[in-house]
Amino acid sequence: MRALVVYDSVYGNTEKIAKAIADGLAGQGEVRLARAGTTGAVDVRGIDLLIVGAPTQGGRPTAGVQAFLKEIPQGGLKNVKTAAFDTRIARGGVGTFARLFGYASGRIESGLKRYGGTHVSSAGFAVKGREGPLEEGEVERAAAWARSLAG
Numbered sequence: 001m002r003a004l005v006v007y008d009s010v011y012g013n014t015e016k017i018a019k020a021i022a023d024g025l026a027g028q029g030e031v032r033l034a035r036a037g038t039t040g041a042v043d044v045r046g047i048d049l050l051i052v053g054a055p056t057q058g059g060r061p062t063a064g065v066q067a068f069l070k071e072i073p074q075g076g077l078k079n080v081k082t083a084a085f086d087t088r089i090a091r092g093g094v095g096t097f098a099r100l101f102g103y104a105s106g107r108i109e110s111g112l113k114r115y116g117g118t119h120v121s122s123a124g125f126a127v128k129g130r131e132g133p134l135e136e137g138e139v140e141r142a143a144a145w146a147r148s149l150a151g
Contacts, residue, residue, distance in 0.1 A: 001029035001150060003049040008036045008064040013132040014055045014087045017125050020139045021051055021085070024146030037064030044076055049149060050117065052108050053085035056124075059101025061086065061108050069111035082117030083149050084108035085142070090126040090135055121149055 003025050007018035015035070022033040034042045036054070044050060052068070054061035086104035105122040113119055123145050126135040 001025075001049060002047045003029065003031045003051065003150070004042070004044065004047045005031065005033045005051045005053075006036050006042055006065070006068055007033075007053045008055070008062040008068075010055050010057075010062065011127075011131045013125075013127050013134050014053055016134060016139055017085065017087060017142045018053055020142035021053075021146040024143030025049075025150055028147075028150040035064075036062070036068040042068060042071070044072060044080070047080055049081045049083070050077065050112065051083045051085065051146070051149070052112065053087075054104045054108065056086045056088045056104040059103065059107070061104035065104070065108065066111075069108070069115075072111075072115040075116045077112060077115040077117035080117050081120045081149070082109075082112040083120055084112060084122045085145075086124050087127050087132075087134070088124050089130065090128055121145070 005022045009015035025031045054065040084105040125138045
């Protein structure tokens, strides 16, 4: 299996989750980790699994992840399994805004499907407040989620 994990991070929480996901996939094949918007266009050719994640900002992923999704050629994810993840404020702090606008993973999922990806899973990982830190156990949960995607 050839997997690519693309992420963006503002306060470092989403980066920690992305690294845990890559670590969770280790031993399952080749795994690349790339930060959206910092390496130019990310090549998605020849991969079997694409996992994309970002912090939720106003119900959307960051501009870096949005730009990455727009760079994917039409049909470029045909026969590629895809998964989306986000970091979000823990349930007690979200309120009406999140219920109205949703989370980044839903928008990422839609973008991946638009380019032909076969969606297999989405996940949200909780942070305490706007800047974090991550809720206890989220890094371990991210690695376990990744292992479930490889199976």
